[in-house]
Amino acid sequence: MPTVIDHPSKIIFHRLQKFSDQHWGKHFQSPEETKINFFDNPKLIIKAKIDGKLVGLVNIFIRTITFKGIKLVLGGIGGVVTHQEFRRCGVATATLRRAVIEMEKQGVDISLLCTDTDKLGSFYQKVGYQILGRPYYYFNKFGQEKPDTGGMIKAITQKVNVTEIINSSDKLSVGNSDF
Numbered sequence: 001m002p003t004v005i006d007h008p009s010k011i012i013f014h015r016l017q018k019f020s021d022q023h024w025g026k027h028f029q030s031p032e033e034t035k036i037n038f039f040d041n042p043k044l045i046i047k048a049k050i051d052g053k054l055v056g057l058v059n060i061f062i063r064t065i066t067f068k069g070i071k072l073v074l075g076g077i078g079g080v081v082t083h084q085e086f087r088r089c090g091v092a093t094a095t096l097r098r099a100v101i102e103m104e105k106q107g108v109d110i111s112l113l114c115t116d117t118d119k120l121g122s123f124y125q126k127v128g129y130q131i132l133g134r135p136y137y138y139f140n141k142f143g144q145e146k147p148d149t150g151g152m153i154k155a156i157t158q159k160v161n162v163t164e165i166i167n168s169s170d171k172l173s174v175g176n177s178d179f
């Protein structure tokens with residue numbers, strides 16, 4: 001059963017980042033671009049262990065956004081990674097399911113993640129995420145607004161209708177830092 005780290009310190013976050021760097025594979029952005037676009041610290045980290053060995057991580061970034069004049073608590077999911085030797089055993093599915101439970105506890109309304117939907121869309125669909133199908137926007141470290149594609153979205157509470165967000169032409173802005 002995955003466990004939760006609430007409010008991880010920067011030291012813990014950076015220590016876990018080493019696991020992520022080791023097991024992620026090739027990033028599509030350079031390390032410089034990554035620093036500029038992904039600079040938020042997660043509110044929660046979901047950690048999976050097998051026989052005491054770290055095998056999987058998921059980061060949860062929580063922020064309040066406004067969409068169509070309505071305030072929503074957003075749970076951004078990032079850093080989903082499984083140890084290379086423990087893949088296809090359900091680790092990421094288990095950590096994501098735990099992430100959903102934690103987001104419910106935190107009063108999150110909608111969850112958003114970004115991925116290569118051609119490759120991993122069906123994986124995230126199994127945990128209930130739907131393809132956004134249009135860009136969402138975030139501010140980078142310099143305060144510049146940037147679009148990102150590959151968004152997938154899931155309702156956590158009944159406050160939002162995800163289909164409405166998908167079909168809307170209103171800009172979906174997620175605040176400072178991508179996930």
Ligand SMILES: CC(C)(COP(=O)(O)OP(=O)(O)OC[C@H]1O[C@@H](n2cnc3c(N)ncnc32)[C@H](O)[C@@H]1OP(=O)(O)O)[C@@H](O)C(=O)NCCC(=O)NCCS
Nearest residue numbers: 024080081082087088089090091092093094114115119123
């Ligand atoms: C993507 C990743 C997190 C999946 O982790 P995992 O623990 O192997 O996932 P699960 O075992 O829970 O997979 C469940 C299902 O997802 C699908 N799936 C998992 N990895 C997949 C992949 N690389 N490509 C396509 N489908 C995949 C499969 O349908 C799998 O079902 P199966 O057991 O019937 O094959 C892992 O491959 C990884 O760490 N990749 C590198 C980092 C990365 O790309 N993270 C995602 C960023 S958005």
